[in-house]
Amino acid sequence: MTQLLNFPSRPKSSSVVPHISLVGAGPGDPDLLTLKGLKALQSANVVLYDALIDTQLLEYCPQAVHIFVGKRANNHAMPQAEINELMVAKARQHGHVVRLKGGDPFIFGRGHEEMSYARSQGIDCQYIPGISSIQAAPGSFDIPLTSRGLSDGFWVITGTKTDGSLSEDLRQALQTSATVVILMGMNKLAQIAQICQELGKGELPAAIIQNGTTAQAQMGHGQAKNLPEIAEKNQLRNPAVIVLGEVVSLATTTPKQAAAWAAV
Amino acid sequence: MTQLLNFPSRPKSSSVVPHISLVGAGPGDPDLLTLKGLKALQSANVVLYDALIDTQLLEYCPQAVHIFVGKRANNHAMPQAEINELMVAKARQHGHVVRLKGGDPFIFGRGHEEMSYARSQGIDCQYIPGISSIQAAPGSFDIPLTSRGLSDGFWVITGTKTDGSLSEDLRQALQTSATVVILMGMNKLAQIAQICQELGKGELPAAIIQNGTTAQAQMGHGQAKNLPEIAEKNQLRNPAVIVLGEVVSLATTTPKQAAAWAAV
Numbered sequence: 307m308t309q310l311l312n313f314p315s316r317p318k319s320s321s322v323v324p325h326i327s328l329v330g331a332g333p334g335d336p337d338l339l340t341l342k343g344l345k346a347l348q349s350a351n352v353v354l355y356d357a358l359i360d361t362q363l364l365e366y367c368p369q370a371v372h373i374f375v376g377k378r379a380n381n382h383a384m385p386q387a388e389i390n391e392l393m394v395a396k397a398r399q400h401g402h403v404v405r406l407k408g409g410d411p412f413i414f415g416r417g418h419e420e421m422s423y424a425r426s427q428g429i430d431c432q433y434i435p436g437i438s439s440i441q442a443a444p445g446s447f448d449i450p451l452t453s454r455g456l457s458d459g460f461w462v463i464t465g466t467k468t469d470g471s472l473s474e475d476l477r478q479a480l481q482t483s484a485t486v487v488i489l490m491g492m493n494k495l496a497q498i499a500q501i502c503q504e505l506g507k508g509e510l511p512a513a514i515i516q517n518g519t520t521a522q523a524q525m526g527h528g529q530a531k532n533l534p535e536i537a538e539k540n541q542l543r544n545p546a547v548i549v550l551g552e553v554v555s556l557a558t559t560t561p562k563q564a565a566a567w568a569a570v
Numbered sequence: 571m572t573q574l575l576n577f578p579s580r581p582k583s584s585s586v587v588p589h590i591s592l593v594g595a596g597p598g599d600p601d602l603l604t605l606k607g608l609k610a611l612q613s614a615n616v617v618l619y620d621a622l623i624d625t626q627l628l629e630y631c632p633q634a635v636h637i638f639v640g641k642r643a644n645n646h647a648m649p650q651a652e653i654n655e656l657m658v659a660k661a662r663q664h665g666h667v668v669r670l671k672g673g674d675p676f677i678f679g680r681g682h683e684e685m686s687y688a689r690s691q692g693i694d695c696q697y698i699p700g701i702s703s704i705q706a707a708p709g710s711f712d713i714p715l716t717s718r719g720l721s722d723g724f725w726v727i728t729g730t731k732t733d734g735s736l737s738e739d740l741r742q743a744l745q746t747s748a749t750v751v752i753l754m755g756m757n758k759l760a761q762i763a764q765i766c767q768e769l770g771k772g773e774l775p776a777a778i779i780q781n782g783t784t785a786q787a788q789m790g791h792g793q794a795k796n797l798p799e800i801a802e803k804n805q806l807r808n809p810a811v812i813v814l815g816e817v818v819s820l821a822t823t824t825p826k827q828a829a830a831w832a833a834v
Contacts, residue, residue, distance in 0.1 A: 338606055340596070341600075341603055344605065412708075412709050412716070413705055418712070433712060435602060437699045448685065448697065450679075450681060452677060452678050452728075453683070454680065468719070478742050478743075483739065
């Protein structure tokens with residue numbers, strides 16, 4: 307980490323031009339930030355960051371004010387409207403605000419809502435993509451999202467829609483050759499397993515990956531009908547990604563730990 | 571670019587330990603490389619790179635041998651088996667080989683095949699994710715893959731399966747609320763438009779994004795039934811990403827050029 311701090315910082319602009327960078331921090335491993343994200347942090351005046359962000363990333367922007375806007379244990383998250391207003395107020399006050407979000411801001415991140423709000427207030431806002439856990443978490447255990455002969459594509463759904471329910475799209479997805487990736491689905495494991503069985507897909511290879519790409523990465527795998535047991539046996543919890551599909555058979559069960567590889 | 575070259579290089583290891591890093595170079599903009607990918611390039615002895623890679627990335631590894639293994643105009647690409655063998659031979663000869671691939675190696679990249687081959691030859695191989703064009707290309711025009719109330723998920727399919735055909739999964743995908751992202755589909759536009767019409771989705775918002783995230787980024791948009799006309803009118807060609815879904819209505823039609831933003 308220390309060598310990265312030698313990366314030359316940009317000079318701070320002398321006048322305040324309010325603008326916002328919506329930066330994807332990536333899936334967990336701080337080295338999966340992009341160079342563009344790094345540059346945004348280095349020129350930030352204020353950083354608003356979420357709960358799943360590795361705070362090592364904040365070491366790239368010692369010059370900035372750091373404001374936590376995520377959910378703390380036993381506390382409610384800051385309401386979205388409040389984050390929106392804070393973001394705009396800080397941009398007006400200080401100039402460049404980085405809104406640092408886990409994964410990619412445009413994949414289940416409410417990033418576009420934040421962008422729309424900022425622009426409605428006359429503040430320029432730019433999207434900087436981040437590595438999503440959809441490919442990086444399975445990839446921690448060498449599971450590709452596509453592989454010739456096994457899967458022609460993949461479908462990403464949320465286990466928890468705005469109304470709290472599991473997306474009905476899961477039924478459609480299971481009737482194809484697509485790899486199915488479910489985010490925010492850990493409290494729907496029994497329901498997912500049930501739907502798989504109803505559609506004759508109970509024996510589809512299934513994996514649950516927790517904390518993918520980090521030194522704490524863990525995976526459990528087996529058959530789709532046993533998803534609740536896979537989670538229980540391996541004591542898997544959120545943040546986790548569920549993968550259903552033949553590609554799971556390619557998994558390597560030894561965790562690839564970011565820390566170990568960084569030493570190569 | 572020049573300042574990035576000041577990023578301190580790692581010392582080359584004195585003994586040859588063959589290993590391969592399968593690095594995702596990202597969707598086009600060289601600043602969308604990850605820090606982890608950058609570090610891999612900086613410690614590479616040999617880099618095997620594809621056609622869609624911005625060769626600016628090779629400036630990060632002046633110490634390495636650079637070998638182009640992609641498709642040149644009017645020439646055939648190097649056969650996959652030959653790439654696999656070259657990768658392993660170079661690792662044995664020189665040590666650390668970076669296999670630099672466009673987008674993400676585990677999304678339609680044949681990355682897992684390369685990893686499997688390397689390991690079958692006793693060579694360690696590690697996956698380093700890259701930003702995929704699936705979110706970054708639409709994101710160049712502010713189209714998110716998901717947005718509350720518009721789309722609960724997204725489905726990524728290939729327009730060109732191993733046998734050259736369009737994935738039949740498209741029919742399933744169109745019967746859901748998912749955003750549909752089609753890669754390698756530019757020679758199937760009429761067929762895609764036809765399927766959309768057959769399923770009563772001819773008026774679904776549709777966009778084609780060429781060279782997303784680069785200074786040459788271009789977009790055409792309209793209705794799914796008019797995909798061939800959208801491409802023709804805007805003179806859009808590969809490499810391009812096709813997006814079908816209500817989220818396309820959120821597009822900003824002014825291209826966000828990487829170069830312009832980098833100057834902020």
